[in-house]
Amino acid sequence: MEHKNINVKLxxxxxxxxxxxxxxxxxxxxxxxxxxxxxxxxxxxxERLIREGKDPIAFDHDCREGICGMCSMFINGRPHxxxxxxxxxxxxxxxxxxxxxxxxxPWRANAFPVLKDLMVDRSAFDRIIQAGGYISVNTGNxxxxxxxxxxxxxxxxxxxxxACIGCGACVAACKNSSAMLFLSAKVTHLSLLPQGxxxxxxxxxxxxxxxxxxxFGACTNTGACEAVCPKExxxxxxxxLNQEYLLAGLTS
Amino acid sequence: xLNAKIPAxxxxxxxKNYKATCKLVxxxxxxxxxxxxxxxxxxxxSAAASLGELxxxxxxxxxxxxxxxxHSIAAQGGINAAKNYQNxxxxxxxxxxxxxxxxxxxxxxxxxxxxxxxSASIIDQCVAQGVPFxxxxxxxxxxxxxxxxxxxxxxxxAGQTGQQLLIGAYQALExxxxxxxxxxxxxHEMLEVVVIDGKARGIICRNLITGELERHFGHAVLLxxxxxxxxxxxxxxxxGSNVTAAWKAHKKGAYFGNPCFTQIHPTCIPVSGDxxxxxxxxxxxxxxxxxxxxxxxxxxxxxxxxxxxxxxDYYLERRYPAFGNxxxxxxxxxxxxxxxxxxxxxxxxxxxxxxxxxDAIKRYGHIEAGKQGLDHASDDEMIKMGKEVxxxxxxxxxxxxxxxxxxxxxxxxxxxxPAVHYTMGGLWVDYELMTNIxxxxxLGEANFSDHGANRLGASALMQGLADGYFVIPYTxxxxxxxxxxxANIPTSHPAxxxxxxxxxxRINKLMSIKGSQTVESFHKRLGKIMWDKCGMxxxxxxxxxxxxxxxxLKKEFWSDVKIPGEISEMNPELDKANxxxxxxxxxxxxCLDALQxxxxxxxxxxxxxxxxxxxxxxxxxxxxxxSAWELKGDSQWELHKETLDYEVVKPSQRSYK
Ligand SMILES: Cc1cc2nc3c(=O)[nH]c(=O)nc-3n(C[C@H](O)[C@H](O)[C@H](O)COP(=O)(O)OP(=O)(O)OC[C@H]3O[C@@H](n4cnc5c(N)ncnc54)[C@H](O)[C@@H]3O)c2cc1C
Ligand code: SF4
Ligand code: FES
Numbered sequence: 001m002e003h004k005n006i007n008v009k010l011x012x013x014x015x016x017x018x019x020x021x022x023x024x025x026x027x028x029x030x031x032x033x034x035x036x037x038x039x040x041x042x043x044x045x046x047e048r049l050i051r052e053g054k055d056p057i058a059f060d061h062d063c064r065e066g067i068c069g070m071c072s073m074f075i076n077g078r079p080h081x082x083x084x085x086x087x088x089x090x091x092x093x094x095x096x097x098x099x100x101x102x103x104x105x106p107w108r109a110n111a112f113p114v115l116k117d118l119m120v121d122r123s124a125f126d127r128i129i130q131a132g133g134y135i136s137v138n139t140g141n142x143x144x145x146x147x148x149x150x151x152x153x154x155x156x157x158x159x160x161x162x163a164c165i166g167c168g169a170c171v172a173a174c175k176n177s178s179a180m181l182f183l184s185a186k187v188t189h190l191s192l193l194p195q196g197x198x199x200x201x202x203x204x205x206x207x208x209x210x211x212x213x214x215x216f217g218a219c220t221n222t223g224a225c226e227a228v229c230p231k232e233x234x235x236x237x238x239x240x241l242n243q244e245y246l247l248a249g250l251t252s
Numbered sequence: 253x254l255n256a257k258i259p260a261x262x263x264x265x266x267x268k269n270y271k272a273t274c275k276l277v278x279x280x281x282x283x284x285x286x287x288x289x290x291x292x293x294x295x296x297x298s299a300a301a302s303l304g305e306l307x308x309x310x311x312x313x314x315x316x317x318x319x320x321x322x323h324s325i326a327a328q329g330g331i332n333a334a335k336n337y338q339n340x341x342x343x344x345x346x347x348x349x350x351x352x353x354x355x356x357x358x359x360x361x362x363x364x365x366x367x368x369x370x371s372a373s374i375i376d377q378c379v380a381q382g383v384p385f386x387x388x389x390x391x392x393x394x395x396x397x398x399x400x401x402x403x404x405x406x407x408x409x410a411g412q413t414g415q416q417l418l419i420g421a422y423q424a425l426e427x428x429x430x431x432x433x434x435x436x437x438x439x440h441e442m443l444e445v446v447v448i449d450g451k452a453r454g455i456i457c458r459n460l461i462t463g464e465l466e467r468h469f470g471h472a473v474l475l476x477x478x479x480x481x482x483x484x485x486x487x488x489x490x491x492g493s494n495v496t497a498a499w500k501a502h503k504k505g506a507y508f509g510n511p512c513f514t515q516i517h518p519t520c521i522p523v524s525g526d527x528x529x530x531x532x533x534x535x536x537x538x539x540x541x542x543x544x545x546x547x548x549x550x551x552x553x554x555x556x557x558x559x560x561x562x563x564x565d566y567y568l569e570r571r572y573p574a575f576g577n578x579x580x581x582x583x584x585x586x587x588x589x590x591x592x593x594x595x596x597x598x599x600x601x602x603x604x605x606x607x608x609x610x611d612a613i614k615r616y617g618h619i620e621a622g623k624q625g626l627d628h629a630s631d632d633e634m635i636k637m638g639k640e641v642x643x644x645x646x647x648x649x650x651x652x653x654x655x656x657x658x659x660x661x662x663x664x665x666x667x668x669x670p671a672v673h674y675t676m677g678g679l680w681v682d683y684e685l686m687t688n689i690x691x692x693x694x695l696g697e698a699n700f701s702d703h704g705a706n707r708l709g710a711s712a713l714m715q716g717l718a719d720g721y722f723v724i725p726y727t728x729x730x731x732x733x734x735x736x737x738x739a740n741i742p743t744s745h746p747a748x749x750x751x752x753x754x755x756x757x758r759i760n761k762l763m764s765i766k767g768s769q770t771v772e773s774f775h776k777r778l779g780k781i782m783w784d785k786c787g788m789x790x791x792x793x794x795x796x797x798x799x800x801x802x803x804x805l806k807k808e809f810w811s812d813v814k815i816p817g818e819i820s821e822m823n824p825e826l827d828k829a830n831x832x833x834x835x836x837x838x839x840x841x842x843c844l845d846a847l848q849x850x851x852x853x854x855x856x857x858x859x860x861x862x863x864x865x866x867x868x869x870x871x872x873x874x875x876x877x878x879s880a881w882e883l884k885g886d887s888q889w890e891l892h893k894e895t896l897d898y899e900v901v902k903p904s905q906r907s908y909k
Contacts, residue, residue, distance in 0.1 A: 003658075017821065035524045037656075043529055043772070050770050050816050050825065058824055060317060062490040064530050066652065067415055068321040083655075090655045115461055116822045123438060126318050130430040134423035135382045139302040139721045142373070142380035146337060149391030159384035159409055162416055166320055193382050 003034045006098040010045070012057055013105040015114050018121075022114065024103075038081065038091040039064060039071065059118040066090040066230060069165030072172070073118055074105040079169035079228045087167065087230040107168055109177035111215045122168050124214040125182065131210035132203040133186045135195050154192050161189040163231045170225035170233075176217030181225040183207055184237035187244055201248035208245060254507075254880055254894045257682040258362040263900050264344070267366040270683075271726055275733035282307035285732050286740065288455055288470030290442045290497050292319035294414070294713060295696025296476030297421035298720025304428030306725060308732075311468055312425070313437045313457060315492055315827075320422040323478050323490040324716065327414020328535035328649070330396060330406035331713040333371040338395050342403040344368045349901060350401050351711060354580055355676070355704020356854035356870060357903035358510070358878070360896060362683060363702050370722040371714050375407055377721055381420040385409050396537055397578070398709040406710045411535050411648045417713055421720070440466070441827060442497045444751045445473060445504045445692060452692035453741055456751050458759075460827060463820040465752050467743035471735045472691045472728060475501060476720070479675040479697035481514065483835045483842065484787070485779020487672035488520060488533040494831040495838050498679050498698050506687040507880035507892060509680035509700030511838065512846035515707055515855045516788050517673035518584035521656055521666075522604040531671040532656055534607070535649055536709040539577045539584070541612035541642070542666070544568050546605050550595040556606055556665050567591055575908040582706045582855045582868075583908060585670035589788050590866065592669070599667045608665035613638035670788060674712060676703045676855065677845075680880040680894075684727035685719060688880075691731060695719040700878070705854025762829050763819055767812030771829045774809050778802065778832070778839055786843050791859040795847040802840045803887060809836060841881060841889060848891065851875045872903055 007030045015022030027049075032041050039061055046056035062070040071088040075081035081091045096102065104118065112120040162185075170181035187204055190196035196203075219238055226235040259266040277285065289300040289312040297319055300312040314322060334347040347368040352359055375393070379385065385407050386394040395404040409416040428434040439460040446454035452473040457466050477497035481487035502508050519534045545564045552559065567587055569576045579587075588605050591597065598604050617638030621629040629637070639662050643650065650661045657667070679687050679694035681701055686693050696716040703711065741748075785798035809832070817823040852861040852868035853875070861869045878894040 033525055033527060035658075036527045037529070040527045040529050044527060047770055047772055050814060051768075053816070055816055056825060058822060062316055062321055062492050063323065063326045064491060065326050065532055066655075067412065068316070068323075068325045068490065069318075070316060070321050085651075086655060090652070092655065092658070094658055119822070122317055126320075126426060126429075126436070126438075129423060129426045134427045135380065136427065137377075137380045137424075138305045139298075139377060139424075139725065140373075142376035145335070145375045145379040145385075146392050148379070150387060151391055152387045152389050155384050155387045155391075158382070159386075159416070162382075162384050162409075162419060163412060165415075166318065189384070190382050193384070195380055195382050 005031045005033055006093065006096065008032060008096055008099070009101040011101060011103045012118070014057070014117055017116055018113055032093055034092070034094045036093045037064065037089060038073070038075070038093065039089050041093055057118065058116040061089055064089040067165060069167040072107050072120065072167055072169070074107060074172055076103050079107065079172040080230055085230055085232045087165070107172035109171045109216070111177060111179070112168060112171065122166070124216070125166050125168065125179070127214060128179065128183060128207055128210045129186065132199065132206040133190070135190060136199060137195070148194060150193060158189050158192040161185040161233060161237060164233055165231055167230060169228050169230060171216065173224040173228040174217070175222065175224070176220060178219045178225070179211050179216040180219040180238050180241065181229060181233055181235065183211055184241035185233045187241045188237045191244055200244060201251065204241060204244040205248050254680070254688070254892050255682065256360060256894060257684060258360065259683065263361060263365045266362050267369055274726055274730040277729050277733050277736065279307050281736040283309065285309065285735065286311065286470045287728070288468055288473045289313070289476060290455065290474065291322065291476035291478060291696070291698070292422070292425065293322035293324035293476060293478055293696060294418055294421055294716035295698070295720045296474070297322070297418065297425045298717050299474055299476060299695055299724050300434050301421060301424035301428050302721050302725045303728070304431070304433035307433070310428070310434040311437065311470065312434055313440045313442055315439065315441045315460060317438055319425055319436060319438070320419060322418060323493050324418045324713070325415045326490060327713055328411040328533060329398060329537040330408035330413045330710040331374070331417065331717075332398070332405050332708070332710040333375045333407060333714065334368050334405060335372050335375060337393060338404045340403045342405050346403065347371060347405065351702065351708055352704070352901050353906060354706055354708035356706055356906055357704065357872070357876070357898065357901070358513070358853055358896065359702055359704030361898060361900055366723070367702050367715055367718050370718045373722060374714060374717045378417060378420050381424060383409065383416045383420040385416070397540055398536060401708065408537070411537070411646060414713060417717065421717070441830075442477070443500065443755045443830065445501050446747050446751045447504055447689060448741060448745065448747045451690045454743065454748060456748070456755050458755070458827075461822050463818070463823060465755055467748045467752060469741050469743055471732060471738060472693065474693045474695055474724065475679065475698050476695045477698045479678070480835070480838060481672045481675050483778065483839050484672040484782045485775050486523065486528060486531050486783070488517060488531050491530060494834070496831050496834045498694065499834040499838055501679060501687060501689070501692060501694070502883055504689065505882070506689050506692060507680035507882050508677070508841060509878055509880050510677040510705070510845065511842045511881065512786065512849065512856055513676035513705050513854060514672060515581055515674040515676060516585040516670045518581055518588055518670050519607060519668045520671035520673075521653065522599060522601060522669040532652065533671070533673065534653060534666060534668060536581070538607060538646060538649065541645070542577065542607040542609050543611055544577055544605055544607055546591045546596040546598060556598070565596070572908045579908045580706060580708065582857070585788055586857060588670055604667040604669045606665035607668045609642055609661065610665070613642055613662070616641035672783070674707055676700065676705060676707055680878070684730060685724055686727070686731065693724065693728070695724060705856055759819055759826065759830070762813065762826065762833070763815055765811065765813050765815070767814045769808070769812050770814055771825055771832050774805065774813060775832045775835065777805060778836055781805070782839050782842070786846050789857050789859050790846045792847060795843045798843045799840055799847070802836060802843065806836045809833065840887060844889060845879055845881065849875055849879065870905065
């Protein structure tokens with residue numbers, strides 16, 4: 001693959017901690033190889049800031065393979081940046097041109113308070129899972145794995161939804177900060193499987209109640225979430241979730 | 253002396269007998285016993301959830317912002333289990349045998365047999381939790397084969413098996429959190445073990461958001477903190493993976509087992525430049541269908557697709573006709589290095605070989621055409637169908653490759669090169685997964701236990717979950733049964749105070765250096781020493797040099813490191829400095845261990861010990877033992893040997909020809 005070096009300007013949100021006010025600062029990132037990942041560009045910039053005696057930019061990341069869901073930058077107005085179906089860590093500098101100015105912000109949502117610079121607190125997602133995002137089975141209680149055949153189509157669809165990495169881009173993209181795409185992915189994953197059936201009703205009701213409690217907004221079907229989801233979770237799940245919810249309400 | 257506490261009796265009844273006779277804790281007493289679990293990857297999450305279910309009071313810790321993000325999430329290819337669903341001759345014994353042989357006869361028979369024995373229950377448990385494993389059209393579970401074996405026993409969920417297993421364990425864990433049995437501490441880093449009267453009784457950790465140090469008491473402490481591959485700087489591990497938890501235990505007296513046994517994975521995306529922060533694995537499952545080759549001509553600069561078939565050297569198929577592209581990882585990695593060192597490497601760096609799917613695409617296209625009764629399908633049509641099949645099997649890996657390299661692997665072969673991937677070494681533990689410090693356990697990749705000198709593919713997930721779901725719930729009871737009269741020790745106890753002081757002294761010292769070189773730059777230098785001198789091939793002279801270079805690096809680090817920011821705030825550079833300081837000390841021990849082991853076995857290849865054909869040569873007469881190192885002082889260690897007795901398997905030189 002052809003590659004070259006480019007110079008870009010970065011406009012980055014800086015905020016000392018959750019209580020401080022934040023603001024944008026400008027940085028030059030010069031001689032950036034187009035083979036670098038977006039986060040590697042931040043590494044280079046941070047190394048320079050440290051050497052200059054300045055505070056490096058804090059951001060979340062871990063696997064750098066698009067699977068842990070930790071990275072979370074709002075790049076030029078779009079969670080995870082310009083590439084479709086891609087996390088921030090998998091975005092590469094090939095996506096940008098020499099001379100570009102790139103604006104980088106944290107996820108913004110009441111339920112995701114900023115901790116420092118580009119890092120936010122997403123523990124609300126864990127609490128939504130605690131409300132019912134599981135199948136209640138203790139260790140040692142299981143029957144043979146093949147005792148329960150599951151249609152391949154259903155298993156595949158359950159898998160497609162279980163692929164959600166819990167990054168929160170859907171929330172960050174949504175003007176209402178709704179967590180419905182995240183929630184619907186989990187409810188769909190579990191309700192498509194026979195193992196998940198016994199808890200179907202309580203699961204949808206309890207998880208939605210927790211979502212409301214955490215301060216996520218309502219869904220008005222604008223589809224912004226689906227467009228930015230790095231795992232391309234389908235918005236049709238939200239309809240399925242609503243159905244589950246209604247059904248649960250009707251029969252309980 | 254080292255007592256592995258392997259139960260007596262025939263291999264296949266050791267675990268059964270253990271379970272039938274170990275001590276139990278009654279439910280009322282369990283509620284009074286507190287257990288600390290450091291790490292919530294597969295090993296930690298499964299342990300914390302299972303112990304919570306049993307009624308223990310559990311506190312679990314991880315440094316990420318959620319337990320769901322542990323490095324286990326990145327495992328791609330699959331998990332082994334001796335289910336024999338394929339009816340291809342698999343059995344508990346065969347999985348045991350393959351693992352022992354794959355580990356080049358440097359693992360304990362008793363442990364490995366137990367691992368194979370519980371493997372089937374893991375699959376059942378995960379299915380019950382809703383883990384969406386791949387299935388066949390009939391609705392039954394699907395299997396694939398993996399390197400180093402001749403049966404299909406690997407269960408998988410596309411290329412995201414680790415993710416699906418971890419989400420299963422994470423959900424079980426969060427359920428226990430909701431029930432109040434587990435308290436979860438995210439963004440916390442354990443920095444010290446508290447030992448009172450010779451027993452592990454708690455930890456000191458740093459709240460990574462506020463920078464505050466915290467004390468936590470437990471009747472037992474489980475370290476499930478993962479592997480230390482990042483000592484090489486570049487590896488396939490997540491950026492945060494580190495040795496700190498295990499190293500603190502080591503400094504408190506826990507022995508470190510086989511530190512030099514590291515696994516270099518043959519199929520990773522090659523390094524592209526100095527900016528490289530990590531390496532990306534291309535799952536081993538790709539070797540099922542991909543063929544590995546280099547040009548027959550040295551320094552051949554033609555594009556891959558311009559090199560005709562007869563000018564390609566499929567060197568694995570040539571050297572190892574019986575296993576071909578499916579030889580174990582250590583063998584495949586060394587063969588790639590051998591070709592590149594001899595001048596046959598490809599790509600701009602020449603440090604790469606090709607992994608080619610053209611044949612697989614054709615083959616699958618042919619099969620598809622046959623299935624659909626398209627006797628007259630054109631070549632193009634068949635290739636199109638073949639690409640669809642390959643996409644279904646490996647789509648996410650191919651996409652990842654394209655995002656990183658900008659090249660389309662459906663149209664041209666991938667370039668791959670070996671990279672550090674896994675550490676077989678770790679804290680020494682006995683059969684009960686307890687270190688030599690009573691009450692201190694190590695589970696998952698953090699311990700040294702089951703993989704000998706080389707781990708077979710799809711066996712780490714199996715071991716992590718075996719440890720957490722099926723082993724520790726029994727073995728911890730055997731210890732805690734005698735602790736029911738131990739009241740909670742208040743964290744004002746002098747031992748807690750002293751431990752906290754050690755941590756804060758060290759942090760203060762780090763912050764006061766105010767030198768000129770960044771933490772990252774030290775880490776990179778350490779990585780280069782390790783990769784060059786303690787990597788895929790090692791020799792006495794290089795290792796001795798490495799040791800003195802690392803000692804020098806350590807001095808420089810402690811006098812010239814530059815860490816920005818403050819102590820009492822979120823400070824990722826300070827966290828990194830803590831970890832790198834430990835990696836430096838570990839690096840020295842790894843080199844010492846590699847130097848001491850004058851044989852080649854598994855991932856440890858000593859250039860002085862090879863056959864005429866360049867294959868690894870073991871010395872069972874001299875080295876049939878586990879090396880357990882005890883720290884005696886600065887750069888001083890004492891070696892303890894745990895002799896390995898093979899009662900059932902007869903060790904032979906591994907041959908994959
Ligand atoms: C890219 C990749 C692919 C792989 N694919 C496979 C595969 O297909 N099949 C297979 O069997 N194996 C595979 N492996 C290996 C396997 O994933 C790991 O060995 C395994 O997941 C390790 O699990 P663990 O629970 O021991 O540790 P980890 O998952 O690494 O978890 C460690 C935990 O400890 C915590 N922690 C660490 N230090 C501290 C501290 N000081 N304080 C507090 N918390 C701490 C972390 O927060 C984390 O929660 C793969 C590995 C890699 C790198
Ligand atoms: S649904 Fe998509 S965007 Fe939302 S958390 Fe899951 S992976 Fe991220
Ligand atoms: S760092 Fe893990 S998904 Fe980006």
